[in-house]
Amino acid sequence: MSASATAATAMIGCACGRTRMEASGAPILVSECLCDSCRAAAARLAALPGAVDRLTAYGATPCAEYRKDRIRIVSGAEHLAEFRLSADAGTRRVVATCCNTPVFLELKGAHWLSVYLHLWPPHTRPTAQLRTMVGDLDDASRLPDDLPNLKSQSLWFYAKLLAAWIAMGLRNPRIEVKEKLDA
Template identity: 45%
Template sequence: MRESDLKMRTAHCKCGAVTFETSGDPIMTVACYCSDCQAAGAQLEALQSAAPILEPDGGTEFLMQRKDRIRCLSGAVYLKEHRLSPDSGSRRVFADCCNSVMFLELNNGHWLSVYARRFNPEERPPIQIRTMTADRPEGVEFSDDIPSPDKHTVSFMWKLFAAWAAMGFKAPKIDYMED
């Protein structure tokens, strides 16, 4: 399939200065309940005029997108990183023009977890799986049929591996931000 045949989606910050374009279906659409996503979400939501991050149940919804299928169209100058600690294995990248978190990147990862709230609602595919639900806030119960395992499952890891294999086992560096 040619790149031009893939479904395109646009992610944007709250004020519209930063935009990304994704092509093709995401690897997965997930709601993460890990303690790091909850802590980072609370910290980033506390920034002045920040866009919402956490769902009411404490989850953070992502479209996990191959790095070779996402590009920054505008506003790269506004992108800043947030780490929970200096030696953190991941970073959240936000647009400091309006304090909208854009994506989560794992060190040496081959995908970006793009925050679902950065897409218009009509462009967001439904969540396929909840993950790391052992860390969900106390009292949160799920009443639908979306898989909600306590930790990452074999099928979760397999989808990531399969995407990496499709990329020739490469983990592209993003070229629109300083490392």
């Protein structure tokens, strides 16, 4: 499924199936992030009991960026816990603790969620359009050239996010997660 395709509704969920979400419509964009923060968080989350390393072979975190108003938690909200790399980190990663599956990433003040692509069944998984934050790598020469490999986020990336926020009426819905996770 391409990122630009208009998907009706996708049911996605954690590895054990207890935490399920509904993603409506097409994502804003689909990316693979190579920032230091995503790679460090992935390593710490992969060390949790029963967890799986979700990075690509070259260390990227694949995500579909979705408007918050297009993601609905259908079941398992009681299993969600937030993980932060440090107490004052502006980014939180939300994990389904029933099986220690990372579910989404949320930047402080953001109107979108970066939903991890491993939640989709492989045959319905959105396709990445670009890699971003390649500048954080010591050696980017090992990256495949099948997608644009951007040193940081591009103007196009921010324009897509701004257009989505305008379409949302400049709202920023809250996603409540009550538990905290130490990893």
